[in-house]
Amino acid sequence: MASDESSVTITHRTVELNTGVHLHVAEAGPASGAPTVLLLHGFPELWYTWRHQMRALAAAGYRAVAPDMRGYGGSDAPPSSEQYTALHVVGDLVALIDSLGEKQVFVVAHDWGAIIAWNLCLLRPDRVKALVALSVVFTPRSPARRPVDGLKGLYGDEYYICRIQEHGAIEAEFARLGTEQVLRKFFAYRTPGPLFIPYSGWGSPDDEVPLPSWITEEDIKYYTTQFDKTGFTGGLNYYRALNETWELTSPWTGAEIKVPTKFVVGDLDLTYHTPGIQDFIHKGGLKKFVPLLDEVVVMKDVGHFINEEKPEEVGALIISFIQKFK
Secondary structure: OOHHHHOOOOEEEEEEOOOOOEEEEEEEOOOOOOOEEEEEOOOOOOHHHHHHHHHHHHHOOOEEEEEOOOOOOOOOOOOOHHHHOHHHHHHHHHHHHHHOOOOOEEEEEEOHHHHHHHHHHHHOHHHEEEEEEEOOOOOOOOOOOOHHHHHHHHHOOOEHHHHHOOOOHHHHHHHHHOHHHHHHHHHHOOOOOOOEOOOOOOOOOOOOOOOOOOOOHHHHHHHHHHHHHHOOHHHHHHHHOHHHHHHHOHHHOOOOOOOOEEEEEEOOOHHHHOOOHHHHHHOOHHHHHOOOEEEEEEEOOOOOOHHHHOHHHHHHHHHHHHHHHO
C-alpha cells in the first residue's frame, strides 16, 4: 500500500433511499467536488471487499462509495426473494446515485455486483460514465430458456445455483457447516470449473480449509461476524430471483450496453470456464453487445475473487481506465 493510501479514512453511514430500503454505505475520499466511483460487491461479500481499491481511488482524488447491497451486512434485507430482481436492485442504485447528488458515476463491480451493474447500464445508461466489470461478463438475454433451467440442463441439480433455488435447504446446509467454514470454502475455491454442492453434504464442519494468502484471519473474522448477524438468505435471494429477472427484462432482449466498459477476469475464475464464454469474450460476441468495450484483461493465475487477490493491480486497472473520462 502506498503511503498516501495508508492515511485514507473509510467512513460509514446509513442512507435511506426513496425505494424504502436503507443501505449501509462505506465512503472514502473527498465528500464533494470529486468524481464518484460506485463499487458493487458480489456473493458472499460486503462493502469490505473493496477496502483496498477504496483507498487507492481516494488517494487518486476520487470519491469511493461502496454499499452493502440490499440483503447484506448493515443494509435492509427484504424477506421475499421476489424483491431481489435486477429491477429492484438497480432501483436501489439509481436512488443511491440521486442521494449522492450525482447525475453520473463511474461503476466498478464484481460477481453479482457485475450482474447488477450490467443491468444498471442496460436500464439507465444515462447514470453511468463508465464501467469496470470484474469476473462476470455481460450475458445477453436468451428468449429461449429461463436461466436457472438452462444451468440445470447444463450442470444438473447439484450445481450450486440450482441447489440455492430451494428456500431453506441451502441455509440449513450452511448452518450445519457454520458461517466461517462456508466463507472459507467459497474464498478458497480455485477450481477453474463449476461449483457443486452435493445433496450428501458440502463436506464436514471439521474439514481444514486453509485460507488463501490474500485473505487474513482478521478479514475472515470480519466477514464471519457480519454473516453471523444476517445469515446468507439475502445474498442467496439474488440467485432465486434470476428467473423472475429474466421474465421482467424481456423488453430488453437484444439490447446493447452503450456505456464505455473495461472487463477484467482471472484465467482461473470459474466464470471464465463456462462453456462457450471464452469464444464469446474474445471472438466478437461481447463487443457486439457492448460496442463501447475498451479492453478485456485476462489476469494470469488469478481466481474468482480478483479484487482481493490482486488488489494493487486491479486498483491500477480501474484508475487507468476511468482517468480517460476527465
